[in-house]
Amino acid sequence: MTSNYCCDSVIIGGGVAGITAAIELLDANKQVMLLDRDTEANFGGLAKESFGGMFMVNTPEQRWTGIKDSPELALQDWLHFAEFDDDDYWPRAWAECYVNESLEMIYHWLKARGVSFFPVVHWVERGLYSPGNSVPRFHMVWGTGYGLITALIDHLNAHPKRHNLRCLFNHRVDDVLMKGDRVVGCCGVDENSQDAFTITAGNTLVATGGINGSLQKVREHWDPEWQSAPDTILNGSHHFSDGLVHDAVSSHGAHITHLDRQWNYAAGVHHPRPKRENHGLSLVPCPSALWVNALGKRIGPEPMVTGFDTRRLVTQVCQQPGQFSWQILNWKIAIKELAVSGSEFNESIKNKDLMAFLKMALVGNKSLVEDLTQSCSDFIVADSLNELVEKINDQNQGFKMNRSTLQDEIISYDSMISRGKTYRNDDQLRRIEQLRHYRGNRLRTCKYQKILDPEAGPLIAIREFILSRKSLGGLQTNLKSQVLNTQGDVIPGLYAAGEASGFGGGGIHGKRTLEGTFLGGCILTARKSAQAMIYS
Template identity: 60%
Template sequence: MRQYQSDVVIIGGGLAGIVAAQELLSAGKSVTLLDRDDEQNFGGLAKESFGGILMVGTPEQRRSGIRDTPDLALRDWLSFGDFGRDKAAELWPRRWAEAYVNDSHGEIYCWLKERGVRFLPLPLWVERGQFGGGNSVPRWHVTWGTGHGLATQLIRTLLAHPRRQALTLAFRHRVDDLSMQAGRISGCCGATEDSNEEFTARADTVLVATGGINGSIDRVRKHWHAEWNSPPQAILNGSHKFADGLLHDAVQSAGGNVTHLDRMWNYAAGVHHWRPRKAGHGLSLVPPRSALWLNWRGERIGPQPLVSGFDTRELVTRICHEERAYSWQILNQKIALKELAVSGAEFNPSLRDKSIPGFLRDTLFGNRWLVRQMTENCIDFVTASSLPELVDKMNALQGDRSVDLGTVRSVVESYDAEIARGPALHNDEQLRRIAHLRQWRGDRIRTCKFRKILDPGAMPLIAIREFIISRKSLGGIQTDLDSRVLDTAGKPISGLYAAGEAAGFGGGGMNGLRGLEGTFLGGCVYSARRAARAIAGRISDK
């Protein structure tokens, strides 16, 4: 049996685990970091992400003329998060929300900058709220290099730490259970993924940083929020394959309180990955704003049309209330070149690889590489030179005749006629929202100016079949502001801490029902730093 011994055991090699390891080494502690994945995937889901982080009062905001304050951010957070009425259940989530907005500049922004992480100069404005109540100002700071650059840079600084010899990294190690001795957590045990060789890791303190539950579609279905009706027949997986809730079970067995697992941050525009690395592997599209969003029959979803950038949860809710919980978006080549994007590092190579010429080319002239990749390889994309041909291909893809040509033709021609009347006479809510989006520079460069669907000069037509895709857990292991795991009576469990998505990014659900976006990577950094400080202080005081 393999045996490890250190001051602290960190379970999970994602962003939270990496940040905590750095801080603990700086505090003079020895650390064993156990990760279930291969070493090449060190960094977890963060390494695959687009890299957006919500921060308040940054120089990038000020240079863009944005006046932001923690008070304004907290008001937006609590309003948009739609926290429940049970004050006891929401106590720690609300405290974490308040702490995050007050500390994000120093604890996240400055800390990352000191470690060589850089951000695009223009913050983006996402999650504005369907009718307001979301982000009042742009706060979403995109990492130069995407999440891949963020994780890689922090791994680099971790491995170059002056006390690197006090860090033990063990990959392909699956933790199955926590160990307890004399009434406190004293380590963990499990087996290697390759040979199933058993191991134990002993420590004064254990930090759980293993991600959420959304990599297990069975658990996603089990905890499906009542507001979303029954789980869809098809749910794609956009989470980490090892974010399966195994350590949530272990924490519960040790007496820990796991809360709000029905709060999830899923997306409405998932498509199948043609090179899957896990079962049901999906890609999360950034839904084109100028595309028409239709239900499974080809009817425009309404009366309030679906437009991304305002309320991600609402998009999921609306589609889940349809008889069949998948949807179509119809657009053309020119809209796709301007607006089509896939969330994550894999399909944003210019940004990921920090290529300024490539980034400017894709932004200003359209991402031809991405459109070609999606239309040629993704099963959920169909193209055609006419509307009848497009509808035939949509029905052939789905294997039935559910999409009606007459219905689609009416929807598309009506929308195009509205555009033809000119902006002064636009009376379509989607066009009003497009006009609003284009007022902010960060959205204007990636949003078409009232583009007709049946424009002969913009062909071919494109239809995208889109599914709900599982992504992040907003609930999780309940923690206090020191990231100590709490039991069901609200008391800390000695020797046990949790950070990152495993802890619902702080407190077992600091976002509430929906997130302002960027609080996920930011929550990993912030909760890990708080955990490390508390752990270092506790060990020092023993």
């Protein structure tokens, strides 16, 4: 049995990009069908699980805290970090569009739909060898990504034209429909009933996410700069971001670019309560922890510190024995600095509980540390260094960590702290000092804490793997989000938004992102695609 439908526009994917496009199309009184492969309970995709940070330029929150930002400065930072290739015309055009229009197209649009932001803007990706964010631009959604999606779904369901929208869940799209050179809809299978379906539509929007939910595709497109793909990669992406629709539209001539450019993280751990195969969590690594390889040697030559260049951290780990790492710290550091990226482990922000959030900022997150040390297989706790190394070697992926090597590294680091500010000569301590200069980091960063401080124990070791997260490449699109073919011409009737489009142009970020540009890129490209479809 085959079900046949007809509408003005069909949206493939029910994440933040798909929901945004649906709202815009309903505003124009269009008949819309939205297809999602997941269940209705998971409507919202990976954004619903995210921390909810957004890169935006010259916002009221920035101005209120004295941050002087501009599209010109943001573009300068973006281009430094992206390192675009000479032929990256559309990615660069989208980058210019983003910095110039983020205030109106993202910030004001979200505020009008009930989304609010924490008043202190975070400062991430400051840059290591290339300049990154010159000023803080990472705006936390009050309510995390869960609150973002909840607000947008509530707005969608209360829309006066809601009757024009039909949502079909558990529907897998296998191909697009062609009439001549034009895309006229899509077809696939209802995975509940196993019945086929076809949808005829004036316009078709691909908003399915990227490829990083398929570890097979992640390995196939592994960046050569990261050597070979590690034996262990954890999945921090959506399990249906598998590139199935990418393959389908590619077979009809769509141009897909830069799939080797992926935004992965160096500090992934196994989810203690996994929801999918190889499910991993992305830790926000503790700046005061010592980052070592499987042999106990401090990773370098420049010490690894989060907040400056995420891509560089991944590159460094991929050069180590076994392509995984350990962070060595103590209980005091963990309570102060340990965090997990995502809504699930940030309850005070997710629940919009200001008092609980302020308490956590002041006294630390003891409950998170207790949860992970008790339930996550990658956390080890010990009362002595000998005991710690023994336990590490039980979980060291076949390698043997040398206690003397690790001890020497820790003592060297601790003694550098003992020298005092005038005589310290360690890049990690310099970067910690730089982090603490910004008030958004001061409360969450220890003030030169020694690892072997007997008053700060017990000791903790965290085994960390590369975690797959986002595709920086995707379907190449022009500034109307129309998909282009391999000759650079528009494929009539076909659009792409969000991660499926590389967040714009098949790779808006180039080699690395300034962070917060994923959710923002989904909203910007979705709005652009909807506006183009309305007037097509």
